[in-house]
Amino acid sequence: MAAHLSKILSDSEKVFDFVVNEGNGVKGLCDMGIQELPNQYIQPLEERITTSTVITDDSIPIIDASNWDDPKVADQICKAAQNWGFFQVINHGVPIQVLDNIKETSHRFFSLPAEEKKKYTKENSVSRNVRYGTSFTPEAEKTLGWRDYLSLVHVSHDEASLFWPTSCREEALEYLKRCDTVIRKILKSLIAGLNVKAIDEEKEQLLMGSKRINFNYYPKCPNPELSVGVGRHSDISTITVLLQDDIGGLYVKKIETNDWIHVPPVNGALVINIGDALQIMSNDKYKSVEHRVIANGSKNRVSVPIFLHPKPTSVIGPLQETLKNGEKPIYKQILYSDYTNIFFSKGHDRKDTIEFAKI
Template identity: 30%
Template sequence: MTTSQLQLPVIDVHALRHGSAAQRQAVAAQLGLACETHGFFYITGHGIDPDLIDAVFAASRAFFDLPEARKNALDKRHSPCNRGYEPLRAQTLEAGAPPDLKESFYIGAEVPADDARVLAGRFNTGPNQWPGELQDFASTTQAYYQAVYALGADLVRGMALSLQLPADFFEAYLSDAAATLRLLHYPTQPGNPAPGEKGCGAHTDFGGLTLLLQDDLGGLQVWDRQHQGWIDAPPVAGSFVVNIGDLFARWTNDRYVSTLHRVINRSGQRRYSVPFFFTGNPLHEVRCIPTCLGEGEAPRYPATTVEDHQRACYRRTYATAAA
């Protein structure tokens, strides 16, 4: 069942970077309401160059058009930090469903193998794998990574304001923060799919915030708890779709909700999307935020670190899939 008449909020976040204190607080109030209800919202006024967005989609299409042998040579199984290619049906995000009908390419900050963080075994930290035959692929995706990384940090500061905290409350979490850019390709859904087969099974995201670019084909759906149905989240020109991940839900004692979502590619065409997962400083401690506890209420989760949380999530979703 879908409840397509329901819509996710659209929030202009321009003031988070360029507005007065009162204007930033007004945006933060909208963020807080969206995070408490759906945990999903669109953002406009983000300042990311449309030409850079177009270039990232072009780079993604070029990569997934490469021969299978060349893509497989960059399989992320060859990377100790989960960078590179992930073939079709390598991940199962919805328990009990068939593996996801998608292929992807993982990119992170370029960290040399001899960096102290890599030598210390920091999770998902290290050098990328690059398709050398694609001119400008690395420079384009790294430029996009840096631009959306800065936007993600601004959103996190807005989240602090939304929780009645100082804007710099999360600065230690933002310092040396980890993040992952993932290029996704969804082939056309077969005419006779396996029972329950989807482009991406119903799941919640692992980390802090996800900033998603969609192409113009649609297919993303978000679970609406109030009406117990799926909301279509169609593309909105010039926007990102943003959602709360499990880490921020845990940090806020579930005041901010990490919501199930899925992708079903019924377009009859190849679908592309580009999620950016803002994870945070791997060593930062995540302990229930005091303003998220009501009188007499106890934290629902023990303290953890960003890295330990991420490792647990990866173990869960790759338990029956290729690493």
């Protein structure tokens, strides 16, 4: 084992083949007893998070949603979307047991033998809506992230029953179903804040025409100070609903000061963030913000985001309601699939993708 590992680590191409092309992921390196970070994962100094770059006495808003009908809840959601782009929701109605189950499921999937997980790589998966991989876009990234993932696009229950891995299928579907009310309540509040009176079928396709759930796995890293789990980026969703475990590691860039703020794990909370699509639709009233995930040197960490997207065939741009008082549109009307193609064709690049959409 040690000799085989040494042989792999001695050649950067062999590392890439082992992790990416052969589908072993960074967990495969950890399982072989890696003691030192391969060069591909060593981030440039400006991308590393240190105690000197982090503010610890500030935090994103925590919103109590025990009464969704209270106008104060909607007001807090809209203000957080404007001022932070991130917030946490507690007492949201999703049972703790469901949250615990999906975290346990994450660990269970990534504990499968490599041969089982390889069935879902880009080259092997029988469905384009099921994808197991590592980092973000390894072929386009200068430096890789210390993360493996499973991505599941929800088209229908029947399609999921056919193609999603049996080790996590039922739990993922149950989690999506339980989060649906939370998602709709949040979107209703955000859209009302843009003077949109109701979410009709057309608006629903624009806001949540596509759903994707990810299982993210961040193995214990031998040199966490040199690496990152996920590099700085903004999401391209309308909103993202994230479940963290109790380890923590998510950092958000504060809009006013550009300081990096840790998003502390809160038991039972869901972390919500605004994506580029909603920033565009709101004509910059709501903000998608940069965030990133550190590597961890002591434990294996998981997180489970649900990404709500427009349908690929949707055309997005500032909603007419955001321009009714004579405001000038900041963004053009663009096909959403064109936007996603740009995002996934390169490595994480802060918020550069949104520049493509500006007039």
